[in-house]
Amino acid sequence: MKKTITLEVNGVPETAEVEVGTTLLRFLRDGLDLTGAKEGCNEGECGSCMVLLDGRPVNSCLVLAVEASGRRVTTIEGLSKDDVLHPLQKAFLSHAAIQCGFCTPGMIVSAAALLREKPEPSEDDVRKALAGNLCRCTGYRQIVDAVHSAAAEMRAAASVGGNGNADAGKPAACEEVTA
């Protein structure tokens, strides 16, 4: 059965007709051509489909598109701004935290959600926040280091009064998390 949904994706209002059984992940990828979020397992196990829903990290393979109606979605594509990479994206590149890259969008989205809650996370905080994201390549060390490095950069940018990078560190959807 088809339903009409309206939602905001990376700050852009969208209206679409979707089958009830269509996941948010499929809608983003096939309907909006936002192919950053990946379908790894389609059952909540791998985290490659992570997006922010009203600022919260969610496995978009376990959310129906109809459930996202009226809500705000941020995908990996929404973290960079005007071709300026998010500090996490830059840190993943500079720390070689990317090999095949399949897990990367999910990792970065989970990490972005963590840094919004905890700008200065411990090693344990990072590992726990990323426990739902599988990486088959890197062995995680470089990923954890990249998150710490990006966190430090974002804190530094915030303390000098906020510049382009600090803004990029806060996706619009993250600023107004509702209870």
Add this chain to the structure above:
Amino acid sequence: MPSDLDFLSPTSVDEAIALKAVPGTAWLLGGTDLLPQMRAGRKAPGRLVDLKRIPGLHEIREVADGGLSIGAAVPLADVEVHPDVLDRFPLLAECAKTVGAWPLRQRATLAGNLCNASPAADTAVALLALEAEVEVASTVGRRTIPIREFFLGPGLSALEPGELVTAVVLPGASAGFRGSYLRLSRRKGMDLATVGVLVGKSNGTLPARWRVALAAVAPTPLRLRAVEELLEAKGAAAASEAAEAARLACRPITDLRGSAEYRREMVGVLVRRGALSLG
């Protein structure tokens, strides 16, 4: 998923209950159990009724006896960091934060964890230990189910067909229990417990009250009152005796996560460890 699947999002409990009258209707909270089960063909509802747009189900609020009522639609990620939960019912936070991983818990709910009635439901052991009450509503009215009567078998609960869980209530009398949830799994995140053992002890009351509850080692989550009584009579000095009693009381099976023998041994080890840590 079937192409004629329908989806409704009522904004009141009464509406949600009325919609369930149509055969083949399933309620939806976080969907972290229901959607994978539908994809695997284990459940095949013809329409989903989403409960997350019902405002009253999103509250965590204090109740008259000093207890806490947790609305059915509150995600576990909010339960595990709630100041009143951490302060007065920390055992629930201990268990809640072991479910899946952090993003999964942004969707997964306490009520969903109960309704799914898995023997491995991590929050169930805390709710058994804290003598929680499950508030339900249906077309015939409202009632409260004591948690000890809730779990009947794997996937089976005491809910009648049209009954909707509105909230889980932690009674004021259970405030102040401290302890730990010792949980073994194949990996640290995103895996069901192979064995889960909760050992808790009351804070401040004399004589001390103890709580022991187990996950994934019987057809339902278990609370072991006899083991608690042993510890209440003799204290942590009886840790080994308590461990042996728990080992004998559990009824584990062998599955892909572990053998029955392994599980039984680990119940003993973890009950002893948990009791000694509270001595």
